[in-house]
Every structure is written in C-alpha cells, then in structure tokens.
Amino acid sequence: xxVIVIVDEAYIDFAGPSARELLPGYDNLLVVQTFSxxxxxxxxxIGFALGSPALIKALNDVKxxxxxxxxxxxxxxxxxxxxxxxxxxxxTRAKIMTTRExxxxxxAELGFTFPDSMTNFILVTHERVPARAIFDALKKEQIYVRYxxxxxxxxxxxVSIGTDEEMDVLFRFLEQYVKEWKPAGNSx
Ligand SMILES: *Cc1c(COP(=O)(O)O)cnc(C)c1O
Numbered sequence: 001x002x003v004i005v006i007v008d009e010a011y012i013d014f015a016g017p018s019a020r021e022l023l024p025g026y027d028n029l030l031v032v033q034t035f036s037x038x039x040x041x042x043x044x045x046i047g048f049a050l051g052s053p054a055l056i057k058a059l060n061d062v063k064x065x066x067x068x069x070x071x072x073x074x075x076x077x078x079x080x081x082x083x084x085x086x087x088x089x090x091x092t093r094a095k096i097m098t099t100r101e102x103x104x105x106x107x108a109e110l111g112f113t114f115p116d117s118m119t120n121f122i123l124v125t126h127e128r129v130p131a132r133a134i135f136d137a138l139k140k141e142q143i144y145v146r147y148x149x150x151x152x153x154x155x156x157x158x159v160s161i162g163t164d165e166e167m168d169v170l171f172r173f174l175e176q177y178v179k180e181w182k183p184a185g186n187s188x
Contacts, residue, residue, distance in 0.1 A: 005026070005028060007029070007030070008032055009031055009032065015119065030049050030050070030051040032049045033048055034047040037120060046076075096161050102164075111126055120160060123157070124156060129181045131154065132155075146158035
C-alpha cells in the first residue's frame with residue numbers, strides 16, 4: 001500500500017476484465033490505457049490514466065509544472081470522438097478477436113504452437129521450420145511479421161492480426177511453405 005502500482009492495459013480491449021474494477025479499493029493503483037491499439041490511433045499519441053483523485057491531481061500538478069507541450073487540441077478532439085463512437089469501437093475490436101480465434105485454429109492446423117493470446121497478436125513457433133526461415137520467405141512475398149533476434153524469442157514470429165483477407169494471404173502461403181520446407185544441406 002505504500003507504493004504506487006501501475007497496470008499497463010495496452011491490450012485490455014482484446015481481453016478483459018480490466019483492473020479498473022479494483023480502483024475503488026486501492027487509492028495507490030493507476031490503470032493506464034492507450035488509443036494506439038484497440039482504437040486504431042497509433043501515432044496520435046493518446047492514452048489515459050485512471051486512479052484516485054489524489055493520484056490524478058499529482059499527475060496534473062507535474063504535467064502543468066514541467067510539461068508545457070501537453071497533448072495537442074486536434075488529438076484531444078479526435079480522442080474524444082473515438083470514445084464517443086462506441087459502436088465503431090465495439091465493431092472493430094470484435095472483428096480483431098474473431099479473426100484472432102480463427103487464426104489460432106489455422107496456426108495449430110499448420111503445426112504452429114503459441115502461448116494463448118488475449119491481444120491483437122500471436123507469438124507462433126513452428127514444430128519443424130525455424131522462425132528465421134519463415135520470416136525471410138514471408139518478406140519475399142511482402143508479408144511482414146516481426147522477428148526478434150534475441151534469446152528465447154529467436155524461434156518465434158510475432159504476427160499481428162490483420163483483416164480476414166490479409167490473414168488468408170498469410171495462411172495460403174504458409175500452407176505450401178511448411179509442407180515443402182526441408183533443412184538445408186539435406187539432398188535426399
Ligand atoms: C503499445 C503499447 C503501449 C502504449 O503505446 P503508445 O503508442 O505509446 O500509447 C504501452 N504498453 C504496451 C505493452 C504496449 O504494447
């Protein structure tokens with residue numbers, strides 16, 4: 001209770017429930033969310049924080065004292081409208097979640113494993129084919145996923161959920177690719 005706990009809920013709209021439900025019981029809790037993911041506004045640089053009046057006051061005091069470049073007006077107007085348009089928000093996040101669930105099935109059928117995803121991306125690893133090989137092949141097809149050359153991540157690909165059409169292009173390519181892939185230097 002003598003520290004401030006910040007919960008980063010960048011992906012909460014693709015999952016739930018939010019830690020905001022804990023706010024009434026904890027005045028040292030700050031829940032932060034962004035408009036960059038579920039509200040499709042990456043680059044606009046909007047987010048918000050939910051917390052007790054004392055915590056929010058402390059944030060505002062610091063902001064007005066040290067940060068003379070607070071969020072610009074067009075961004076504030078766009079953000080306000082985005083929150084008001086509940087129907088569009090519900091529609092787009094439902095689409096992502098539906099496509100994500102369908103994608104999990106397709107990845108599993110193609111021999112990929114992944115930690116279960118409650119976000120707008122899936123971190124997949126193939127049972128035979130190295131992630132690096134898949135990444136390079138996809139890039140040649142102009143299909144872009146993320147590859148991290150880092151310990152524990154370098155045999156995985158981070159695939160963001162796109163439209164159904166985009167995911168189908170990916171799966172059509174992967175179907176052929178993993179079927180035909182053979183380790184290099186094995187000519188039998
Ligand atoms: C995207 C993201 C954020 C916030 O992104 P901004 O564009 O800076 O608002 C915060 N935390 C995590 C884990 C994220 O993935």
